[in-house]
Amino acid sequence: MSTSNYPQPLQFIDGQWREGRADSWESVLDPATEQPLARLRHASPGDIDEALVAAGRSAAAWREAGADSRYRILRRGAEALRAEADRAAAWLSLEQGKPLAEARAELGVSADILDWYAEEGRRAYGRIVPGASGTRLMVLQEPIGPVAAFTPWNFPATTVARKLGGALAAGCSVVLKAAEETPASAMLVFQCLERAGLPAGVANLVLGVPAQVSTQLLQSPVIRKVSLTGSLAVGRLLGHLAVDNDLVTTMELGGNAPVIVGPDVDIEAVAKLCAQAKFRNAGQVCNVPSRFYVHEAVCAAFVAAVTRFAEQLRVGPGIEPGSEMGPLANGRRLEVMQRLVDDAVARGARLHCGGQRIARDGYFYAPTVLSQVPADARVMVEEAFGPIVPIAAFSDLDAVLRLANETPYGLGSFVFTESLDWATRVGDALEAGMVGINTTVLSRTETPFGGIKGSGHGHESGVEGLEAYLRRKVILQHLPVRG
Known part of the structure; x- marks a missing residue:
């Protein structure tokens, strides 16, 4: 395949595709040839602020859109992703290196993940707790709030789909920093959701200098949750920032099985x-x-x-x-x-x-x-x-x-x-x-994916993957107080 078909890397901020506005750049390389595929201009601090404002502004409307509306958008996004699989597999293979068969399989799994979260988002059940006569004791599940998500280069479509699927199905807005080595695969998932009708500002893609982007996102009062797939060293750094800013975290930090x-x-x-x-x-x-x-x-x-x-x-x-x-x-x-x-x-x-x-x-x-x-x-x-x-x-x-x-x-x-x-x-x-x-497969859309010890905490996929983006509210309602 000619590398001329590889897309220009762009940011997706508040529903608009555009280049970053920083003074710094980097080349996206084909690891099979060591030759550049494209030139990526980094997001500036102003770009990141715009993404944060968009995620904060759109959070309430996306939450109130309801599970059925979110279901329809995610399902259409999955269908669009499957329709793009052949073209996008070549992009993924060029930027990441894996064989085309593996790239197509990854895109198929990514679509399955969006489908799974679309369905599971309609089952974010609360519960009624029996109480005294005249009282209602309710446990509700609500979106945790805007999410900062970070994805790696080794599975550049699947990890993006996991984080977007879980957050969006739960009713959370997102600012996602994808790996700069593999921007086209992340862009594709966003493009498919955009075509599916995702409102502007609900999901934002930024590509830039990792330390600068992560620090700015995690120090923002807009962000309430952090989800990282990355190394143990990066997890520890982001974990300290998250603790300092009272953020809930999900961390998948590798293994040595x-x-x-x-x-x-x-x-x-x-x-x-x-x-x-x-x-x-x-x-x-x-x-x-x-x-x-x-x-x-x-x-x-x-x-x-x-x-x-x-x-x-x-x-x-x-x-x-x-x-x-x-x-x-x-x-x-x-x-x-x-x-x-x-x-x-x-x-x-x-x-x-x-x-x-x-x-x-x-x-x-x-x-x-x-x-x-x-x-x-x-x-x-x-x-x-x-x-x-x-x-x-x-x-x-x-x-x-x-x-x-x-x-x-x-x-x-x-x-x-x-x-x-x-x-x-x-x-x-x-x-x-x-x-x-008697199997080598540990990752399935229906079962939770996550580790213990230095491999992190929290889960993606399965019911637990949705719950990671929800918070529980208890309402204890009594009859009016009268003398």
Whole structure:
């Protein structure tokens, strides 16, 4: 696909598409070629103020529009997103790097998310509490107020749809700062909602210098809620700002998911499933299998099967037919991968394949498999966020559970076994917000997505994803007071 079809990055403020007004710019790069796709002019402080004013002004009307009106707009937005999937998948692939098939799948999931929130917004039930005769005790659910939302570059459509879908369905207005590396995917979701009839000012998109935008948004008296998908370091910074300004927060801050593979599994099938999940989006996924603990009885076979898969994986630009894994997002990710691999090998790990940048234009790193990885290797401790499969053998279940839980993260965890006893014991013992038993899929529109410990707090998707944008009000009504 020609990069000339890639759109000009724009801000969406109070219903108007326009360039930012700051003096600073940045290039949006194609990670498969390292060449610029477009030039993005940053939002100025004045732009951000306009977005805040618009969100504050429109909040009451959007709340009063009612669940049925919000339902219709979100459903039409989902339909528009599906209609744009082929054209938009190419944009997503160009700016983010993932293969076209993955990009189309992401856009389909994004539309499903809008549909889910459209329906769930009509079921934000309160309740009546029995009381004394002549009294009414009611618990109502109300929109929490204008939201500041922050989304990353690895799933630039899905994370935008999650935050907009939940906030809008609940009746909240939004100012969303998307990742500057992937503006077209965020713009598309906003364009589809605009076409669906979303009133001006209800949802605003700003793109700019992250520290400046986040500080200005979180210090504004307009904002009542913060929703972030990002790194642990950014979450801590925004968390301090939120506390200082009495803001409610939802934070999804990454993970380093352990995978425990029992001795009783179909090892070829499990190895293939795990490898497919790990190398999806070049490993730049927070909730996929990340560090592998395989029973010693089947570990050698698991390593061999994953290595064969990695060696046969077709790596290339996402927009090229046949590509199964694209590039990393930027040059910094290449440097991180190399440090993690070098550290593991220096500590005694065995390198089976990959372990280096691919010699071509673009940020391509070879699919990498390591075995005999010690527990103190950085790749077993840190969030790698790349195409590295570190494997260690184990013999004792209790010991490996301790290793699995010895991490500051707690987003996802996995176990593969045909034993009901193992499935139950491990599922109960793993310290994570989500546990996959004989599956690598933890993210569904119908179930809550979120972590514990350093992986954050709160949830998106499911009923909990809507409730994150609602506050409860208790009304205790008695008969008039008379002497």
